[in-house]
Amino acid sequence: MATQKKPLITHIFTADPSAHVFNDKIYIYPSHDIPHNGEDNDNGDEYLMEDYHVFSMDSPDSEVVDHGEVLHQDNVPWVSKQMWAPDAVYTNGKYYLVFPARDKDGIFHLGIATSDDPAGPFKPEDNYIEGSFSIDPCSFKDDDGKVYVYFGGLWGGQLEKYRKGSFDETVGEPEKDEPAVCPKCALMSDDMLSFAKDPVDIQIVDKDGKPLLAGDEERRYFEGPWMHKYNGKYYLSYSTGTTHYIVYATSDSPYGPFTYQGRILEPVLGWTTHHSIIEFKGKWYLFYHDCELSNGINHRRNVKFCELEYNEDGTIKTITP
């Protein structure tokens, strides 16, 4: 299946779209790339995001509406810089924006901001979620009302630096024949302001039940987790980073283990690839980004979307951009 989609938002650079259906409309919570002429590097220093805008569409065929800036880093007491990929969830009659950023010491954590309206503005908590770390939160509400946050990203996202239990700047990725670094999952407290349980590793295994190895770069986890459910199964999808695929794995439990299934999206223009998946009025859609608007400048990205299709057996048809 091919997608012909054009950049959805063209007046600012947007990336990392987390899409949701709230009140029968599609809401998009992306990050906001700020143009600059600095260098790209493996630490992600080029991603100088400072704020969030929220966008909505009445339907996939409608115009997209920019609801404006809904949160700026200057209004979040614990943040120093880099408000990266956010997500949002509706629970307890409120909308919660879950976002990563660096604290004053340059360490990434996850923060919470709240609104009565899916379009914001969002009021931040003074401190980050205690015990949170790394980047790319996906806030998934299960059918029983429990909210789980899946998170973690390698390299600039610092995930591998926690391999020994706590942050250690000197710790790198595992050897290629060792199990890959796992994404994390934490059950949220009922008030959405803290972790109800410590984050746990989410295992991603091959068809024989063996954990994917760090050297298996076409399949192992790198960043950008997304969770959705289809026909009662949990689908964990994510970016493979260095090989630029969006891939997925399935499980009968939100905690896994997840069995690797295949690719959702072939590489897009630009280094990063990051996505979300929603169902809207009986059809499924993939939201993602590339660098078409900037002709390939890695930190000037644009959100796109296209339809996503399942095969009869529940596998997902690979999309070629």
Ligand code: FUB
């Ligand atoms: O947008 C900054 C970072 O780039 C995100 O956190 C990653 O997922 C990648 O898209």
